[in-house]
Each structure stands twice: as C-alpha cells, then as structure tokens.
Amino acid sequence: MSYTFITLPSPVGELKLVANGSRLAAILWENDKPNRVRLGPMSAAPDNPILIKTARQLEEYFAGTRDRFELELDFAGTAFQQQVWAALLTIPFGETRTYGQIAEQIGNPTAVRAVGAANGRNPISIVAPCHRVIGASGKLTGFAGGLEAKERLLTLEGGQWPGTGRFEGF
Numbered sequence: 001m002s003y004t005f006i007t008l009p010s011p012v013g014e015l016k017l018v019a020n021g022s023r024l025a026a027i028l029w030e031n032d033k034p035n036r037v038r039l040g041p042m043s044a045a046p047d048n049p050i051l052i053k054t055a056r057q058l059e060e061y062f063a064g065t066r067d068r069f070e071l072e073l074d075f076a077g078t079a080f081q082q083q084v085w086a087a088l089l090t091i092p093f094g095e096t097r098t099y100g101q102i103a104e105q106i107g108n109p110t111a112v113r114a115v116g117a118a119n120g121r122n123p124i125s126i127v128a129p130c131h132r133v134i135g136a137s138g139k140l141t142g143f144a145g146g147l148e149a150k151e152r153l154l155t156l157e158g159g160q161w162p163g164t165g166r167f168e169g170f
Contacts, residue, residue: 004045008055011062012149015126018042019050023074026123027054029145036144037123038076058126064156067093069127077121080111084118091132094157098136120144126153 003025005018018026018039026037045051053071060066075085083106090105091097097105103115120142122130131153135141143150 003042005042006051017051017054020074023072025074027125081118088128096132096134
C-alpha cells in the first residue's frame with residue numbers, strides 16, 4: 001500500500017490526514033503514539049483529492065457548518081475493530097454513547113474493555129467519532145488526541161464553549 005498525507009492545522013492541534021489511494025485511511029494527532037495506528041511509509045501529497053476534500057470538510061466541521069462527513073474511508077484493522085469503528089459512524093452529531101452501549105450495539109455486551117481498546121485504535125479520528133464515546137459514569141475517558149481535545153470536540157458539537165456561552169471560532 002502507498003500512503004500519502006497532508007497536515008492540517010486545527011483548533012485541536014495539527015492533524016495528519018492520510019490517504020490510501022482515493023480513500024481516507026487515517027487522521028493522526030500531533031502527539032499521537034507512534035504505533036497506535038500502523039501504516040506503511042508515507043509521502044506528502046498536497047494535491048491528493050481525498051485529502052483536500054477531507055481538509056475542507058474538517059475545516060467546515062470546526063467552523064460549525066458541518067455535522068456529518070461524506071468521505072470514502074479505508075479502515076485497516078481486525079474484524080472486531082472494524083465492527084466497533086462502523087458503530088462509531090452511527091453515533092449522531094452532538095450525542096454520546098458509552099463503551100457498554102457500543103458493545104451491545106455490535107452484539108457483544110461483555111466486550112466493553114475490548115470496545116475501549118478498539119476505540120483507542122480508531123485510525124480515522126473525528127470522522128469516525130471516537131470522541132463521542134464516554135465512560136459509563138458520564139466521564140471523559142482516554143482519547144488519542146488527549147482529553148482536552150475530546151472535551152473541545154464534544155463542546156463544539158454541543159454548541160457551547162466554556163467561558164463564551166456559545167461556540168464561535170474555536
């Protein structure tokens with residue numbers, strides 16, 4: 001596989017958008033753990049159409065004008081991980097689910113911890129909204145981009161931003 005990438009400055013840090021041909025393969029965080037998402041060698045491709053489309057849609061999302069993504073995705077993972085990631089795609093904008101709810105949704109209610117592990121390895125952050133998965137107590141739990149980024153994304157989707165009362169330009 002031949003991976004290409006561009007970087008995108010964002011309100012939650014610099015994101016690395018990675019494509020496999022004409023499909024989005026990953027959105028990596030500025031301080032991502034090196035082996036969290038395993039990809040092959042990458043080369044810069046500022047003219048890759050899917051990366052340009054992804055960057056535009058993310059910019060619209062951060063500006064508060066987009067609440068769903070329309071992108072071709074290329075998830076690389078185990079069958080179980082792909083089930084979890086597919087479930088993430090069903091969580092509506094502005095809503096959250098617990099790890100237990102995701103485990104039940106995929107028909108494996110005892111796999112709460114495995115769902116958490118798969119969620120943590122989600123290669124396409126934000127688009128496959130792993131930030132919308134929270135602990136059973138309602139608390140924010142682990143997130144590859146950091147808990148501050150998770151909180152900012154959830155706040156954006158709720159339309160509120162602490163200190164301003166309304167989200168206006170992250």
